Every structure is written in structure tokens, then in C-alpha cells.
Amino acid sequence: MKKGSSPTSVDVAKQAGVSQATVSMVFSGRQERVRVSDATRTRVLAVAAALGYSPHPLAQALRRQRSGIIGFVPRDQRTTPTMQPVPFLLGLHLARAAMQRGYHIIEVGAEENPFVSQVSQVSQVSQETLVSFLQSRRVDGVIFDGPETAHDVERVFASGVPVVQVIRPQLTVSTATITVDPAPGINAAVAHLVALGHRAIAFVGRGGSYPVDTLRLDSFVAALARHALAPDRDALHLVAHYTPDDAYAATRALLSRPVRPTAIFAAGDNLVLGVLRALHEARVRVPEAMSVVSYDDVLAADLYPPIASVAQPLAEVGERAVALIAALLDPTPSEEEGLRHLVLATRFIARASTQPPQSSDGAGG
Amino acid sequence: MKKGSSPTSVDVAKQAGVSQATVSMVFSGRQERVRVSDATRTRVLAVAAALGYSPHPLAQALRRQRSGIIGFVPRDQRTTPTMQPVPFLLGLHLARAAMQRGYHIIEVGAEENPFVSQVSQVSQVSQETLVSFLQSRRVDGVIFDGPETAHDVERVFASGVPVVQVIRPQLTVSTATITVDPAPGINAAVAHLVALGHRAIAFVGRGGSYPVDTLRLDSFVAALARHALAPDRDALHLVAHYTPDDAYAATRALLSRPVRPTAIFAAGDNLVLGVLRALHEARVRVPEAMSVVSYDDVLAADLYPPIASVAQPLAEVGERAVALIAALLDPTPSEEEGLRHLVLATRFIARASTQPPQSSDGAGG
DNA sequence: ATGAAAGCGCTAACAA
DNA sequence: TTGTTAGCGCTTTCAT
Numbered sequence: 189m190k191k192g193s194s195p196t197s198v199d200v201a202k203q204a205g206v207s208q209a210t211v212s213m214v215f216s217g218r219q220e221r222v223r224v225s226d227a228t229r230t231r232v233l234a235v236a237a238a239l240g241y242s243p244h245p246l247a248q249a250l251r252r253q254r255s256g257i258i259g260f261v262p263r264d265q266r267t268t269p270t271m272q273p274v275p276f277l278l279g280l281h282l283a284r285a286a287m288q289r290g291y292h293i294i295e296v297g298a299e300e301n302p303f304v305s306q307v308s309q310v311s312q313v314s315q316e317t318l319v320s321f322l323q324s325r326r327v328d329g330v331i332f333d334g335p336e337t338a339h340d341v342e343r344v345f346a347s348g349v350p351v352v353q354v355i356r357p358q359l360t361v362s363t364a365t366i367t368v369d370p371a372p373g374i375n376a377a378v379a380h381l382v383a384l385g386h387r388a389i390a391f392v393g394r395g396g397s398y399p400v401d402t403l404r405l406d407s408f409v410a411a412l413a414r415h416a417l418a419p420d421r422d423a424l425h426l427v428a429h430y431t432p433d434d435a436y437a438a439t440r441a442l443l444s445r446p447v448r449p450t451a452i453f454a455a456g457d458n459l460v461l462g463v464l465r466a467l468h469e470a471r472v473r474v475p476e477a478m479s480v481v482s483y484d485d486v487l488a489a490d491l492y493p494p495i496a497s498v499a500q501p502l503a504e505v506g507e508r509a510v511a512l513i514a515a516l517l518d519p520t521p522s523e524e525e526g527l528r529h530l531v532l533a534t535r536f537i538a539r540a541s542t543q544p545p546q547s548s549d550g551a552g553g
Numbered sequence: 554m555k556k557g558s559s560p561t562s563v564d565v566a567k568q569a570g571v572s573q574a575t576v577s578m579v580f581s582g583r584q585e586r587v588r589v590s591d592a593t594r595t596r597v598l599a600v601a602a603a604l605g606y607s608p609h610p611l612a613q614a615l616r617r618q619r620s621g622i623i624g625f626v627p628r629d630q631r632t633t634p635t636m637q638p639v640p641f642l643l644g645l646h647l648a649r650a651a652m653q654r655g656y657h658i659i660e661v662g663a664e665e666n667p668f669v670s671q672v673s674q675v676s677q678v679s680q681e682t683l684v685s686f687l688q689s690r691r692v693d694g695v696i697f698d699g700p701e702t703a704h705d706v707e708r709v710f711a712s713g714v715p716v717v718q719v720i721r722p723q724l725t726v727s728t729a730t731i732t733v734d735p736a737p738g739i740n741a742a743v744a745h746l747v748a749l750g751h752r753a754i755a756f757v758g759r760g761g762s763y764p765v766d767t768l769r770l771d772s773f774v775a776a777l778a779r780h781a782l783a784p785d786r787d788a789l790h791l792v793a794h795y796t797p798d799d800a801y802a803a804t805r806a807l808l809s810r811p812v813r814p815t816a817i818f819a820a821g822d823n824l825v826l827g828v829l830r831a832l833h834e835a836r837v838r839v840p841e842a843m844s845v846v847s848y849d850d851v852l853a854a855d856l857y858p859p860i861a862s863v864a865q866p867l868a869e870v871g872e873r874a875v876a877l878i879a880a881l882l883d884p885t886p887s888e889e890e891g892l893r894h895l896v897l898a899t900r901f902i903a904r905a906s907t908q909p910p911q912s913s914d915g916a917g918g
Numbered sequence: 919a920t921g922a923a924a925g926c927g928c929t930a931a932c933a934a
Numbered sequence: 935t936t937g938t939t940a941g942c943g944c945t946t947t948c949a950t
Contacts, residue, residue: 269634449930612943
């Protein structure tokens with residue numbers, strides 16, 4: 189142990205009067221092969237503690253051929269917490285979950301292209317780059333959250349690296365997935381609104397580009413049907429982009445219609461920001477003149493009024509995603525199946541943003 | 554090169570008819586010692602490209618005794634983007650900046666204590682653990698954002714690892730710092746409000762526990778003084794905790810006073826959420842009945858109405874922090890000094906949340 | 919300008 | 935149960 193640097197297993201071995209390999213076994217031995225006697229183990233641990241020894245993760249990684257790094261490719265270029273609240277929070281949960289299992293998360297933006305800036309030779313951008321970057325970093329697995337195309341996923345998957353897609357998977361690639369079933373939460377939300385007396389409930393969300401979006405819309409329509417309500421086709425305002433601005437425009441359009449809905453369901457917490465802005469501007473008070481429910485429950489609780497919302501179990505998604513990568517890396521015969529396509533439930537959280545509709549239903553455009 | 558695994562420098566060397574050491578020089582040689590002829594370099598690069606070779610980062614790291622990992626200890630336990638918007642965004646900027654330089658960020662919560670769950674022997678929590686964890690991970694440097702006490706920082710700093718504190722430094726430890734000067738932005742904000750005709754401007758923020766909080770308050774008071782305005786002592790509502798709830802309570806107190814302020818300055822974007830809730834509840838319209846300005850500009854733009862805000866240059870903070878760690882790791886004689894205590898400026902962004910005060914200044918509580 | 923050789927600190931056969 | 939040995943893929947003197 190030289191100046192400054194940490195003690196190594198050799199230092200511990202010398203002090204404890206055992207071989208270096210024994211020290212290694214004490215620290216990294218799998219349970220299956222408990223090769224070390226209790227006496228030796230105790231002595232080694234004591235010496236290690238005294239010296240402040242811990243195994244060098246890089247040396248372990250090199251030897252084991254495991255980097256301990258999991259790549260995370262978030263849905264969009266994350267910009268601000270309001271624009272993309274879910275990926276932000278998911279990233280946090282992933283990082284936590286990974287750390288608990290001794291992994292790290294590195295986040296890679298597909299379009300950001302960090303690789304190019306390092307190796308000037310490489311000039312072809314985008315898809316190619318993401319995969320190269322991931323491979324050059326020797327990640328042990330990759331977690332995709334809503335890739336724009338199947339191409340990236342396909343390439344990474346084909347390279348043999350464990351892949352799991354979460355929340356918004358590209359279903360054409362047969363990777364493991366962890367998705368969220370919007371139905372339970374949306375059913376509860378709609379039931380809640382209907383119980384309050386609402387009949388005209390509008391939907392502000394995205395259309396059929398992603399299966400996930402379709403699923404939310406379908407769940408919404410199905411939930412209405414449960415109460416013998418048909419959706420007002422014109423009150424399904426489908427935004428083109430998942431942005432507050434698009435939701436704002438959609439809501440304005442909704443408000444200018446001859447017969448206004450009495451409640452709005454916004455299919456994302458960033459969308460609800462735009463919805464609220466439009467309502468505020470039009471002086472439509474929430475919940476007095478309009479009930480509002482959102483999906484995501486990331487920002488909802490802290491807005492005004494606190495917005496009732498359908499919560500996704502993001503912490504569990506992160507937890508499971510990391511666990512799945514870990515399981516894929518060290519397959520146990522038993523658990524092989526059954527966890528490759530996990531679907532988690534949503535739940536509805538009521539808040540002050542809903543109340544019975546006003547009896548006066550004149551338009552105020 | 555066996556099945557599945559990536560090609561190594563040996564593979565490239567064989568194909569190119571050179572020694573492995575030469576391949577290494579081509580890829581990692583410092584400029585100082587340009588040991589390789591152009592012909593050889595070209596040939597090696599061609600073969601490498603054909604084989605899809607890139608240096609194994611773990612092997613490099615082990616050999617160089619550089620993990621390439623920078624630890625990030627965020628200000629608080631990050632929970633949701635609304636509760637702690639700044640650390641979320643800062644984390645993103647740090648990750649981006651690190652990646653550009655070939656580093657990774659791993660995030661460590663001081664109280665979260667991820668280490669304990671792995672090594673059951675360790676039972677003493679908190680401070681001790683953070684440092685051990687960082688050391689066991691062999692981080693090359695640590696970035697602190699607002700440590701609660703100086704203790705952690707001190708220990709890491711004492712261990713010889715490069716440390717930089719950002720935004721909310723503990724000044725008792727003589728690490729490098731990157732801070733933000735609130736004065737320019739706050740001056741502009743106050744000037745803006747005064748120009749609109751506001752004279753009674755309240756401050757919702759935290760008191761003297763942190764230098765940074767004091768600085769914001771002092772900047773605010775100083776800005777008032779520039780316009781020959783004295784702060785109404787009772788309109789400096791200091792919240793105990795940096796939470797929307799505390800700001801909500803403070804704002805309610807403010808509204809119940811006999812003479813209401815006509816404008817509120819909230820010293821953080823999470824605080825402004827509480828401020829807006831209190832105003833909405835009391836049916837005080839923004840900006841008609843109350844102008845509102847916030848600090849941070851992370852959430853502000855997407856609230857209703859869009860809140861004028863003092864923006865911190867978070868991207869630059871992240872960029873500089875990583876650059877500083879890198880510089881500390883490879884000191885260049887020239888730049889040693891001058892970058893150890895960097896102070897960046899804030900700027901004010903006007904939005905629809907301000908307007909001249911109403912002439913009728915009766916209380917409505 | 920290039921090659922040979924010695925490790926970085928660890929894990930995993932294989933021996934003993 | 936423990937020790938010996940051979941690398942993981944790379945960087946870096948030191949020869950040539």
C-alpha cells in the first residue's frame with residue numbers, strides 16, 4: 189500500500205497471514221462455494237476493517253467481464269422537469285435501484301451524440317452512434333424508455349446485450365418489457381367523475397402514434413362505456429406533441445365549442461400544465477367550473493389546485509427494470525420465464541381538482 | 554477475439570502487423586510523445602475500424618488508476634421534480650458535461666445510505682458511510698451541491714480527492730467552489746417591479762441558515778435600497794424549510810396583514826408553487842392583484858401565469874464543475890489559480906406575472 | 919519509431 | 935479448506 193492509494197487484497201492477505209486468493213474469496217465468494225472457514229473469514233475481515241480495505245471495483249469488473257454499468261436511454265431529450273417530468277423521476281428511481289444492486293446508470297441521449305465529440309473520426313451520427321457508444325462503454329445492459337424507433341433497440345438487442353424497455357416499448361422488438369396498465373387508474377378516475385355527476389368528459393392526449401397513447405385513450409373510452417357513456421368524438425382532443433403548448437391549444441379549442449365538457453382528463457402531467465393555463469386564461473375556475481384529472485402524478489400534487497391524478501408506479505418500474513437486467517445477466521433456470529413482460533397497475537389519487545358539475549351549463553366562450 | 558466479446562488491442566495488433574503497445578499508443582498516446590509514424594497510425598486505425606475496436610474503458614481505468622467516475626452529492630434527498638427542481642436539472646447538466654469529457658456521474662445521497670444495504674457488517678450510518686462509499690467506488694472527484702454540514706465535505710476533501718462545491722458551498726472547507734451571484738438577477742427583478750410602480754414588495758424565502766439564503770435576502774434588501782426603498786420588516790417572510798407548504802403558510806400570513814404587499818418575490822421555484830396556491834385560494838389574481846417573481850427559473854415558465862424569474866446558469870455550473878474536477882486531476886501549472894472560486898451571474902427573465910399595482914390598495918383578507 | 923515486458927487489483931480454475 | 939497460477943485489456947518504462 190503506497191502513499192495515498194487504497195490498500196489492496198495483497199495488503200490484507202499479508203497482514204492476515206493468508207493468500208490473496210483467500211481474501212478475494214472472503215469478499216466476493218458466491219454462497220454456493222463457501223470455501224473459507226469461519227476463523228479465517230473473521231480474521232480477514234478484521235484486518236480488512238483495520239486497513240480500511242474494500243475490493244477495487246474496476247479490477248473486479250475487468251476480471252469478471254462485467255462493467256457494472258447499465259445504459260439508460262430516456263424517451264426524449266430531457267430538457268426541463270416540467271417538460272418531461274416522468275423521465276426525470278424515472279431516472280432517479282433507476283439510479284437508486286441500480287446503486288442498491290451495485291450497478292451504475294449512465295444516461296445516453298440518442299440524438300445528443302456524445303460519442304462524436306470524443307472520437308473525431310466518427311462522423312456518422314444518430315442511430316449508429318448510440319449503439320457504438322453503448323458498446324464502447326461496455327454496458328452490461330440497456331434500459332430504453334420510449335425509443336422513437338425500433339431501430340436502436342433492435343441493434344442493441346441483436347448485439348446480445350440484455351435489454352429491457354419500460355413504459356413505452358417498441359413491441360416489434362422482442363425484448364423484455366415493463367409496462368404500466370393505465371386501465372385501473374383511468375377506470376377509477378372516470379368512475380370518480382361520473383359519480384360526481386359528470387357526463388361530458390373530454391380527453392386531452394396524444395393519438396395513435398404510440399401504443400401507449402392509444403392504450404390510454406382506449407382505456408378512457410372503455411371506462412366511459414362502463415358507465416354507458418359514449419365519448420363525444422369532438423371532445424377527444426388529440427394533441428400532436430406531448431407538450432404543454434399543444435395541450436393549451438387543445439383546451440382552448442375545447443372551450444370555444446358550443447357545449448363545453450364539465451371535466452377534462454389530461455393524459456400527462458406536462459399536458460395538464462397547458463390545460464390549466466388555458467382554463468385560467470379563460471377564467472374557468474377549477475374545480476368549480478371545470479373538473480380536471482391528470483395522468484402521471486408527478487407534478488399534479490403541487491399544482492393549484494392539487495390535481496387528481498392517475499399515478500404510475502415509477503419507483504417499482506425502476507426497481508424491476510434493474511432487477512430484470514440483473515436477472516438477464518445471471519439467469520436462474522427457475523425465473524427465466526414469467527418476468528419478461530411485466531405489467532404494473534396504476535391507481536387513482538383524488539384531489540381537490542374535482543367536484544360536481546355546475547348546474548348552469550351555458551357556454552361562456 | 555472470442556465469440557460475443559469485443560475485439561482487443563491484441564486483435565488489432567495482429568491484423569495490422571504491429572505490436573499491441575503500438576495500438577495502445579495510437580489510441581491513447583498523449584500529444585507530447587507522438588511516437589507513431591503516420592503510416593502506422595493510419596494502418597492501425599483502418600484495422601481498428603474494420604474490426605469495430607475501441608479501447609476497453611475498464612482496462613484503461615485500472616491501469617491508469619482513474620475510474621472516470623465523479624460522485625455527485627445533491628443538496629437534499631431528491632424526491633420529486635417539483636420539490637427539488639434545481640438538483641434534478643443540475644444532475645442532468647452534470648451528467649451531460651461529464652459524458653462529454655468521458656466521465657460518468659454517480660449520484661449519492663448522504664442519508665440514503667446505499668452502502669449499508671450491501672455490506673451488512675457496516676452498521677454506523679450517515680457521514681461515515683458517504684465517504685466510505687465514495688472511496689470504495691474509487692471516484693476521481695466529488696461534486697457537492699449544498700451539503701447540510703461541512704463534515705462530509707471535510708472528510709472527502711481530506712482524503713485527497715478533488716472536490717468542488719456548487720451553488721451552496723460550506724465555506725469552512727477550502728474546496729474549489731462554483732457559486733452563483735444572485736445580485737444581478739435580483740437587482741433587475743426589483744428594478745422591474747419598481748419601474749412598474751411597486752413599492753411594497755414581500756420576500757418569501759429562507760433565513761440565515763445558509764449563506765446562500767442570506768445572500769438572496771441581502772441582495773433583495775440591497776436592491777430595494779437602490780431605489781430608496783426600505784424593506785417592510787414584516788413583509789420579509791422567512792420560511793423554515795424550502796418547501797411549497799412553508800411558502801404557502803408564509804403567503805397566507807402575508808395576505809392577512811392589514812396592508813398587503815403588491816408584489817411577492819419567492820426565493821425559489823418550489824416556493825413559488827406554495828405562493829401561487831395561497832394566492833389562488835384567496836382569489837388574489839396574478840398579476841392583476843399581485844405581481845409575482847421567482848428565483849431559479851426551472852418551473853417558472855410553465856406555471857400559470859408564466860412567472861417572471863431570476864435564472865441561474867445551471868448548465869454552465871455543471872459544465873464548469875466537471876471541468877474543474879478534470880483540471881484538478883490533471884493540473885496544468887498555468888491554470889492552477891483563478892478558477893478555484895468561480896462566481897457566475899444570474900439574469901432576470903420578465904414574464905406575464907407582473908404588472909403595475911392596482912390603484913385600489915384596500916385589504917381584502 | 920517500435921517491440922518486449924511488467925504490472926494495475928482482482929477472480930477462477932486447478933492443485934494440494 | 936487454502937494456495938498457486940494464469941490471465942482480464944490496457945499503459946508505460948526500457949530496450950532496440
